[in-house]
Amino acid sequence: xKPITPGAVVIGQSGGPTAVINQTLIGVVKACLQRPETFTKxxxxxxxxxxxxxxxFVDFALEDPANLEVVAQTPSSALxxxxxxxxxxxxxxxxxxxxxxxxxxxxxxGGNDTAETTNIINEMAEKAGYDLACFHCPKTIDNDLRVxxxxxxxxxxxxxxxxxxxxxNLDNRALSGIKVNIVMGRNAGWLTAASALARVHPEDGPxxxxxxxxxxxxxxxxxxxxxxxxxxxxxxxxxxxxxxxPNGAELISIGEVDSHGxxxxxxxxxxxxxxxxxxxxxxAKVMPEKKHRIRAxxxxxxxxxxxxxxxxxxxxxxxxxxxxxxxxxxxGVRSGSIAFKRTDAPYAISTxxxxxxxxxxxxxxxxxxLINAAGNDIVAEKLLPYLxxxxxxxxxIGQLKGTQKA
Amino acid sequence: xKPITPGAVVIGQSGGPTAVINQTLIGVVKACLQRPETFTKxxxxxxxxxxxxxxxFVDFALEDPANLEVVAQTPSSALxxxxxxxxxxxxxxxxxxxxxxxxxxxxxxGGNDTAETTNIINEMAEKAGYDLACFHCPKTIDNDLRVxxxxxxxxxxxxxxxxxxxxxNLDNRALSGIKVNIVMGRNAGWLTAASALARVHPEDGPxxxxxxxxxxxxxxxxxxxxxxxxxxxxxxxxxxxxxxxPNGAELISIGEVDSHGxxxxxxxxxxxxxxxxxxxxxxAKVMPEKKHRIRAxxxxxxxxxxxxxxxxxxxxxxxxxxxxxxxxxxxGVRSGSIAFKRTDAPYAISTxxxxxxxxxxxxxxxxxxLINAAGNDIVAEKLLPYLxxxxxxxxxIGQLKGTQKA
Numbered sequence: 126x127k128p129i130t131p132g133a134v135v136i137g138q139s140g141g142p143t144a145v146i147n148q149t150l151i152g153v154v155k156a157c158l159q160r161p162e163t164f165t166k167x168x169x170x171x172x173x174x175x176x177x178x179x180x181x182f183v184d185f186a187l188e189d190p191a192n193l194e195v196v197a198q199t200p201s202s203a204l205x206x207x208x209x210x211x212x213x214x215x216x217x218x219x220x221x222x223x224x225x226x227x228x229x230x231x232x233x234x235g236g237n238d239t240a241e242t243t244n245i246i247n248e249m250a251e252k253a254g255y256d257l258a259c260f261h262c263p264k265t266i267d268n269d270l271r272v273x274x275x276x277x278x279x280x281x282x283x284x285x286x287x288x289x290x291x292x293x294n295l296d297n298r299a300l301s302g303i304k305v306n307i308v309m310g311r312n313a314g315w316l317t318a319a320s321a322l323a324r325v326h327p328e329d330g331p332x333x334x335x336x337x338x339x340x341x342x343x344x345x346x347x348x349x350x351x352x353x354x355x356x357x358x359x360x361x362x363x364x365x366x367x368x369x370x371p372n373g374a375e376l377i378s379i380g381e382v383d384s385h386g387x388x389x390x391x392x393x394x395x396x397x398x399x400x401x402x403x404x405x406x407x408x409a410k411v412m413p414e415k416k417h418r419i420r421a422x423x424x425x426x427x428x429x430x431x432x433x434x435x436x437x438x439x440x441x442x443x444x445x446x447x448x449x450x451x452x453x454x455x456x457g458v459r460s461g462s463i464a465f466k467r468t469d470a471p472y473a474i475s476t477x478x479x480x481x482x483x484x485x486x487x488x489x490x491x492x493x494x495l496i497n498a499a500g501n502d503i504v505a506e507k508l509l510p511y512l513x514x515x516x517x518x519x520x521x522i523g524q525l526k527g528t529q530k531a
Numbered sequence: 532x533k534p535i536t537p538g539a540v541v542i543g544q545s546g547g548p549t550a551v552i553n554q555t556l557i558g559v560v561k562a563c564l565q566r567p568e569t570f571t572k573x574x575x576x577x578x579x580x581x582x583x584x585x586x587x588f589v590d591f592a593l594e595d596p597a598n599l600e601v602v603a604q605t606p607s608s609a610l611x612x613x614x615x616x617x618x619x620x621x622x623x624x625x626x627x628x629x630x631x632x633x634x635x636x637x638x639x640x641g642g643n644d645t646a647e648t649t650n651i652i653n654e655m656a657e658k659a660g661y662d663l664a665c666f667h668c669p670k671t672i673d674n675d676l677r678v679x680x681x682x683x684x685x686x687x688x689x690x691x692x693x694x695x696x697x698x699x700n701l702d703n704r705a706l707s708g709i710k711v712n713i714v715m716g717r718n719a720g721w722l723t724a725a726s727a728l729a730r731v732h733p734e735d736g737p738x739x740x741x742x743x744x745x746x747x748x749x750x751x752x753x754x755x756x757x758x759x760x761x762x763x764x765x766x767x768x769x770x771x772x773x774x775x776x777p778n779g780a781e782l783i784s785i786g787e788v789d790s791h792g793x794x795x796x797x798x799x800x801x802x803x804x805x806x807x808x809x810x811x812x813x814x815a816k817v818m819p820e821k822k823h824r825i826r827a828x829x830x831x832x833x834x835x836x837x838x839x840x841x842x843x844x845x846x847x848x849x850x851x852x853x854x855x856x857x858x859x860x861x862x863g864v865r866s867g868s869i870a871f872k873r874t875d876a877p878y879a880i881s882t883x884x885x886x887x888x889x890x891x892x893x894x895x896x897x898x899x900x901l902i903n904a905a906g907n908d909i910v911a912e913k914l915l916p917y918l919x920x921x922x923x924x925x926x927x928i929g930q931l932k933g934t935q936k937a
Contacts, residue, residue, distance in 0.1 A: 142705045144698075147929075171934055183933030195929030201701030203931050208706065292550075292836040295607030299548045300614065304832070393807070394800010394829055401799070422831030423800055426710070430698040432926035434839060520838035523553075523601030525609050527589030528577055 129454055130256040132229030133166035135182075138264075139173040139235035139242065140208060142201035143278025144285075144430045145443035146234060146264045150204065151197035152447025153232045153262065154185050163455065164230065173207035173233070174242060178218045197444070200430030202234075211242045216249050223250075223257065230258040230454050232447070236265040236276075240462050241485035247460045260450040261462040261481055264443070266429045268315035269488035272479040273464035277446050278429075280439030280515040282309070283319035285428045287519055290323030293422070294330040294361050295522070301359040302418030303350060303404055306331070307397040309428055311367045314338050314491045316428070318503045319512060320363035325522045327529070330361025337367035338490045339500035341376065346400070347407040349501045354408070366396060366423075397421030436517045442474065449476040472514035535860055536662045538635030539572035541588075544670075545579040545641035545648065546614060548607035549684025550691075550836045551849035552640060552670045556610065557603035558853025559638045559668065560591050569861065570636065579613035579639070580648060584624045603850070606836030608640075617648045622655050629656075629663065636664040636860050638853070642671040642682075646868050647891035653866045666856040667868040667887055670849070672835045674721035675894035678885045679870035683852050684835075686845030686921040688715070689725035691834045693925055696729030699828070700736040700767050701928070707765040708824030709756060709810055712737070713803040715834055717773045720744050720897045722834070724909045725918060726769035731928045733935075736767025743773035744896045745906035747782065752806070753813040755907045760814070772802060772829075803827030842923045848880065855882040878920035 134157050138146055150169070157164040169183035170176035183204060185193075196203045211219065223231070233243045240261040247259035263270050266282035286308055297304050308317040314336020321334060332353045335341060353360040369375060376396070401421040408417045446463045453461065461478035468475045495508045540563050544552055556575070563570040575589035576582035589610060591599075602609045617625065629637070639649045646667040653665035669676050672688035692714055703710050714723040720742020727740060738759045741747060759766040775781060782802070807827040814823045852869045859867065867884035874881045901914045 138705070142702055169931065169933065183931050185933075188932055192929055192932070195927050196931060197929075198927065199701065199929040200698050202705040203929070203934065205934060206705040288838050288840075289833050291838045292606050293832055295605065295838075296548055296832050296836050299544070299608040299612040393827065394804050398800050398804075420832070421799065422833065423829065424833070425828035426699055426702050426826070427695050427828065427830070427833070430702050432694050432697045432701075432928065434694075521601050521604065522838065523598055523603075523605040523609070525575065525589050525602060526594055526598075527575065527591075528609065528611060 128457060129163060129258050130229045131163050131165055132227040133168055134164045134230040134232065135168050135170050135177060135223070135228050136204070136232045137170040137173040137176070137234065138202035138204045138206050139233060139239040140206060141266070142206055142430050143264050143266050144200040144281035144435045145278055145440045146201070147199055147203045148197050148440050148443035149234050149262045149264060149277060149447040151193050152444040153451055154193065156448045156451035158185060160455065166226070168226070169204045172205045173209070174211055174215060174219060175207045175209060177222050178215060180222065198440070200432050210238060211245055216245060219246060220249060220253065220255070224255070229256060232260045232262060232450050234262040234264050236267070237270055237484060237486060237488050240481055244481035244485045247481055258454040259460040259481070260454060261484060262446050262450050263463060263484070266316060267310050267313050267488070269313035269490065270484055271487060271489045272462070272483050274467050274474065275465060275515055277439060277443035279315065280436035280517070281434065282316055282428050283322070283512065284436045284516045284519070285431050285434045286316055286319045286424065287322035287516060288434060289424060289428070290320040290331055290361065290363065291325070291520065291522055294323055297330060297359050297361050300418070302420060303354060303360045303362070305362045305364055305397050305400045305404070305421040307364050307366050307421065307423040309424065310337065310365050312337060312488050312490060314365050314496070317363050317365040318491060318495065318508055319516065321503050321505060321508065322512060322516060322519060326524050328357055331363040332357070332360050333501045334363045334503055335365060335368055335501060336491060336496055337365045337369060338493060339496055340371045341368040343403060345501070347404065350404055351407065351411060364396070364400060394421070394423045397423045436515065438515055438517050445476060453478050534863060535569060535664050536635045537569050537571055538633040539574055540570045540636040540638065541574050541576050541583060541629070541634050542610070542638045543576040543579040543582065543640065544608035544610045544612050545639060545645040546612060547672070548612055548836050549670050549672050550606040550687035550841045551684055551846045552607070553605055553609045554603050554846050554849035555640050555668045555670060555683060555853040557599050558850040559857055560599065562854045562857035564591060566861065572632070574632070575610045578611045579615070580617055580621065580625060581613045581615060583628050584621060586628065606838050616644060617651055622651060625652060626655060626659065626661070630661070635662060638666045638668060638856050640668040640670050642673070643676055643890060643892060643894050646887055650887035650891045653887055664860040665866040665887070666860060667890060668852050668856050669869060669890070672722060673716050673719050673894070675719035675896065676890055677893060677895045678868070678889050680873050680880065681871060681921055683845060683849035685721065686842035686923070687840065688722055688834050689728070689918065690842045690922045690925070691837050691840045692722055692725045692830065693728035693922060694840060695830060695834070696726040696737055696767070696769065697731070697926065697928055700729055703736060703765050703767050706824070708826060709760060709766045709768070711768045711770055711803050711806045711810070711827040713770050713772050713827070713829040715830065716743065716771050718743060718894050718896060720771050720902070723769050723771040724897060724901065724914055725922065727909050727911060727914065728918060728922060728925060732930050734763055737769040738763070738766050739907045740769045740909055741771060741774055741907060742897060742902055743771045743775060744899060745902055746777045747774040749809060751907070753810065756810055757814065757817060770802070770806065800827065800829045803829045842921065844921055844923050851882060859884050
């Protein structure tokens, strides 16, 4: 492995933001600023590759060092983000800019789409014989990147979802009814599954959990909810925004497709409202004697970068992912994606570099064995030991003994 | 004032829960448990007056004292709640139960509807010559009770809304577009107005705030949003769920009416989705050259009892409201609602007792002078000094200097 060619470094953030994505950014920035002989200029691309093409950069030498720590603790991409997959033409523009600025290291923070963009740029650099270190630093609240044990950004979003369900279960316990909550996660149920952490006392919700890894059936859903509701007089339900019928058949079509071919599932209450309507009609038929209180909330964008609801472990690991990428570049590794593995009980992780193509494009759904046979809950004894250390401590939830039977 | 007749005490919680409603409950409970010679039995009515009628009580003497502090810090009515206005027939049943159990003090925690129920029971007791101390302890995230400076529960919900807008503004800054957020508050804009606390840096959202105190115009709304969007390339908007046209004309009808005559505005994404649709159509017409990213989130139930997002001042004051009610009863006051007044700069409060009819039924909207002339924003210099001490410290939000123009 030959040493990295001295020159400028460009750092970018791409895709949906997370609560800890700036920990990774500042991890990269500070590690680079410490080695001015190697990283002669530390540049942040504003709006990711879009900023590289337009020449919009932040020069980190001009930023207040104390403020960088405040930025690290602030949710959502401080360099602003982009949802745009590099075309061959874009890549030519990016290269022209990299050569112009003598850029010799590129760190791109994002999900699988971002890893793919990084991989394309890396392949292009290799083909052109231009010495460029190309690293992808993982981030996604979806926790769906391949290879790594888990993804920075997930722990904090999972903490938000867990606390949201804790509160909503208590709300539903106080004023009984049926409550449907729609959770983010287009292809993977990891974030929806984290709702299970809200269960503290017997009969706590969520009572049913639906992940996109299992085909969703309206009939089974109605029967599941009815059974819980007849037993407990209430029912709290976690539903992934990505649920679908057999062969990926859409349940509700909202329209709009972004340039990665993703459907817009967030930023609308349509799915939750549709499921609430279905339940209203079902219960009016099977339990006509009673008035039913049925509500839906769509957690929406709040769950991905809520200030003040951050997993400490997640923040620390997100920072580590940035530092590890710079260390790998300094050690002579030319490209890759930073991944975590668990090394110790009760909990510790180490980082390693995995080739970009192993993380790019494809995502990792939840293994089927973490979901119960009926497809309406997770398997707590398998999932929770994985989740708890990533999410960290949750608020204590007290209950009056005297209300347990009442 | 004659001393309170020794006997049992009944405590209940009613209406929508808050994050600190159990601080008030435990404030009452602990103050009563300290005076066993006066309060011979301390009973919690499960599901408010419904539990009194059915005879469903928690005996606080049987609860673990250490657990009571955990309960105090747990959001949402630990005794469970009810949305039911006492009918004359109900009142007869409640009385029969009170006499049966020798209840001599009744503390009912809730909003204006709860104060009304407390008032009805108080009048009934007076009429029957039955010695009963009747107190209403305020709680509402809507902050719309008359007389008091502010309401327990509001500070914590305002903190949630402020933090939610902080995160959402950062999200919108990273991935530009138009974002509509629907905030709770049927008749009062206090909670929606708290979104203004999210503004830290220049150009931070929310850029527009719509409260129900001002008639909403679709035309003005479209023009307001378009102007911000043309200037900043993005726009974050806070909209109260209670907005309406002239003479209270409904913008979107969802249906369902509860026994207090309230329309169901929460638990559905309908209003946000409708406003997003209106903006999509408007911008497609006036800016057809560009693709517009328009999203809506409805904060829903999360904002009223989210564990871990609690204002410390609010928690302390909610406890105080419970203790003050018991102290008033012990001092010989027979009925009333606990209210706050500000006593000192920079911030301190004291409690006082106001007659039940001054708080029951009618609510207190935001004064018009706290809203700007155009009706699309609050008046920051008037509202924020009132809000900040109630909400307390918010997370620090960092921004890179280099992104301020980029």
